[in-house]
Amino acid sequence: MILETFPVGPLQCNCTILGDEVSGEAIVVDPGDEVARIARRLTELSLKLKQIIVTHAHIDHVGGALRLKQLTGAPILLNENDLPLLQMMDDQAGWIGIPTPETALPDAGLADGQLVGLERYPAEVLHTPGHTQGSVCLHFAPLKLLIAGDTLFAGSIGRTDLPGGHSGQIIESIESRLLVLPDETKVLTGHGPATTIGAERKSNPFLR
Numbered sequence: 585m586i587l588e589t590f591p592v593g594p595l596q597c598n599c600t601i602l603g604d605e606v607s608g609e610a611i612v613v614d615p616g617d618e619v620a621r622i623a624r625r626l627t628e629l630s631l632k633l634k635q636i637i638v639t640h641a642h643i644d645h646v647g648g649a650l651r652l653k654q655l656t657g658a659p660i661l662l663n664e665n666d667l668p669l670l671q672m673m674d675d676q677a678g679w680i681g682i683p684t685p686e687t688a689l690p691d692a693g694l695a696d697g698q699l700v701g702l703e704r705y706p707a708e709v710l711h712t713p714g715h716t717q718g719s720v721c722l723h724f725a726p727l728k729l730l731i732a733g734d735t736l737f738a739g740s741i742g743r744t745d746l747p748g749g750h751s752g753q754i755i756e757s758i759e760s761r762l763l764v765l766p767d768e769t770k771v772l773t774g775h776g777p778a779t780t781i782g783a784e785r786k787s788n789p790f791l792r
């Protein structure tokens with residue numbers, strides 16, 4: 585298995601490449617920016633991109649998705665509840681003062697319970713609204729791995745003051761969908777360091 589996470593763009597969104605060296609296939613999660621670098625890495629690893637998965641439609645997570653699709657032909661997957669945010673890309677670019685990236689409607693949704701990812705490394709989609717209405721986490725149960733987008737951070741949780749955010753809902757999502765996962769589950773967060781479900785259950789000050 586190939587698993588690489590690296591921050592991209594001015595807001596340092598964690599982008600993840602998960603690849604299977606046997607099948608030669610990969611997925612990319614949250615290609616927010618620096619698409620040339622992501623594409624170059626896929627080429628270096630001899631991986632063919634199968635899916636572009638976007639945890640939510642904030643500009644720093646979705647901004648490079650269309651460009652990556654144009655370079656690789658891979659479909660973009662995004663939960664339909666974030667389509668209103670996708671259509672606010674001009675506003676989002678204005679919030680952080682960067683040019684508006686070109687975006688397009690996703691090729692497929694990311695519904696709760698849906699299986700995505702690679703044949704050997706499938707993930708279940710967990711719909712975890714609160715940071716945005718279409719926020720999802722990806723649970724790779726056999727790998728004991730969660731990609732959490734901006735829902736859960738090491739020692740923190742996603743902000744809920746932007747359009748579509750809801751503070752009670754994000755706590756409910758985290759408690760009912762994420763804290764029920766095994767303690768040893770590694771969590772790749774949308775920004776900053778990785779953590780584990782056990783560490784967050786024990787010490788995250790937003791979850792007590």
Ligand SMILES: [Zn+2]
Nearest residue numbers: 640642715734
């Ligand atoms: Zn976000």
